[in-house]
Amino acid sequence: xxxxxxxxxxxxxxxxxxxxxxxxxxxxxxxxxxxxxxxxxxxxxxxxxxxxxxxxxxxxxxxxxxxxxxxxxxxxxxxxxxxxxxxxxxxxxxxxxxxxxxxxxxxxxxxxxxxxxxxxxxxxxxxxxxxxxxxxxxxxxxxxxxxxxxxxxxxxxxxxxxxxx
Numbered sequence: 001x002x003x004x005x006x007x008x009x010x011x012x013x014x015x016x017x018x019x020x021x022x023x024x025x026x027x028x029x030x031x032x033x034x035x036x037x038x039x040x041x042x043x044x045x046x047x048x049x050x051x052x053x054x055x056x057x058x059x060x061x062x063x064x065x066x067x068x069x070x071x072x073x074x075x076x077x078x079x080x081x082x083x084x085x086x087x088x089x090x091x092x093x094x095x096x097x098x099x100x101x102x103x104x105x106x107x108x109x110x111x112x113x114x115x116x117x118x119x120x121x122x123x124x125x126x127x128x129x130x131x132x133x134x135x136x137x138x139x140x141x142x143x144x145x146x147x148x149x150x151x152x153x154x155x156x157x158x159x160x161x162x163x164x165x
Contacts, residue, residue: 010088010115028058031103031124033117035110036063036078038149044109047151051158052105062098064110064117081116088119099123105161108135111148128165130157 030052032044041061048059063078074080076094083092090096099120108121108131121129121139131140134148142160146153 007115010084010119028054029101029103030054030059031098031101031106031126032059032061033106033108033110033121033124034061034063035114035117035148036065037067039063039109041077043151044154047154048107051154060098060101060103062094062120064114064120079116079120084116084119090120090123095120095123099125102126104128105130107154107157108132108140109148109153110135112136128161130161 030048032048034041034044041063045056045059045061048054049056061077065074065078065080079092079094083090083095085091090099101124103124103126106121106124106126106129108117108129110117111132111134114135118136118139121131129139129141131143132148132153133143133145135143137143142157142164144153144156146156
């Protein structure tokens with residue numbers, strides 16, 4: 001019952017908010033939201049470093065896990081559904097730190113039915129939000145029709161972004 005109430009408020013929050021955008025220059029900071037149960041953090045970081053020519057200090061990664069950290073301590077780059085209040089507000093310092101950073105690019109590397117990741121993407125300020133067609137269309141400025149496990153996403157997106165910006 002508690003989980004369904006929280007899901008209701010998370011959906012309501014997603015429906016009522018608009019993506020955080022700004023015209024300010026944010027430098028070269030890149031944020032990556034991903035499903036930690038599916039993707040490897042270090043592999044994603046290396047792909048962004050090689051395709052965008054940034055150092056690891058300019059990359060912030062935040063993963064969401066449904067299963068892996070139920071009974072063990074989670075690392076500082078992962079959040080779980082319990083990191084939200086019953087009303088859908090983030091209560092984790094990890095989420096707050098990520099969403100308070102201004103990014104030039106935010107990569108939403110996750111598929112469909114990722115409500116918690118969608119909320120964090122919605123709350124994060126970025127000059128350009130790039131994601132997959134599988135995810136919610138309201139959170140991305142540019143979407144790619146690729147599978148959420150296809151790591152060519154970063155190579156393809158770099159080609160398009162370099163031509164657009």
